[in-house]
Amino acid sequence: MQTIFQTAAALVSLYTTLCFIRIIITWIPGVQYSAFGRFLSTLCDPYLTLFSRLPLRIGGLDFSPMISIGLLSLLSSVLGNTAQTGRIYIGGILAYLVALIWSVFSSLLGILLITIIIRYCVLIFSRNSTSYNSIWSYFDSAISPLVFKIAGIISGSKPVSYKKALGIAIIEVILALACGRIIMQIFIGLLSKIPF
Known part of the structure; x- marks a missing residue:
């Protein structure tokens, strides 16, 4: 066998x-x-x-x-x-599956974080406003709903500017990645100790 x-x-x-x-x-x-x-x-x-x-x-x-x-x-x-x-060992299988899911989710969060940081830096360092037909206006239309939704976790119903929403979203995604990593390490460790 x-x-x-x-x-x-x-x-x-x-x-x-x-x-x-x-x-x-x-x-x-x-x-x-x-x-x-x-x-x-x-x-x-x-x-x-x-x-x-x-x-x-x-x-x-x-x-x-x-x-x-x-x-x-x-x-x-x-x-x-x-x-x-x-x-x-079921515990080992479950631990591996959770690690795999977290890996995909954290990769998505990482890409989102890089994207938001790039846009935030462009907003800070650009002297003129974004024109309607620029690539950044298309970029903003794609990510702004998600950025405002993420920023809304802290700001609540209080309206914030796009630049401020980007800054808040950066902090929140960094915290989510850091806390998620710690929680997942503990959870995966517990799962891997399941004796059967």
Whole structure:
């Protein structure tokens, strides 16, 4: 039985590597349409497209590959641990899943934070106001509802300027990332100690 689980873990690990390579070569069109690229597409795309339907896309960034690779890594880890111990540890599986979810969520928050900081800096250092047709006006129309919603947590119903809302949102997202990391470390530690 141990050999079966070890072999399955190795195969899942190999498939994870192939899916990772497939994700990387989608960024290189010449390689993507080569014979090797088409082979990987045939092998990996049925699995990867299962996750592309999840609402994990922000602008041009798609975070669904993180979930797909993370779940394959989890499966490989579970199979490898089962081969070594002869048991499946639910606590370890739950801890890994929570860590994976937090990783995706914190990545999204990190991208949001960088975006808000860039916009805040542009507002501070620009001498003239943003024209209606500039790229920043389109950028603002995309992020301002979220910025005001985040800033509303502290400001409540009190109206604030866009620049102030950006500053408040930066502080709140930094606090959310810091507190979330501490809470997740404690929670993951507790989950991993579940004895079964």
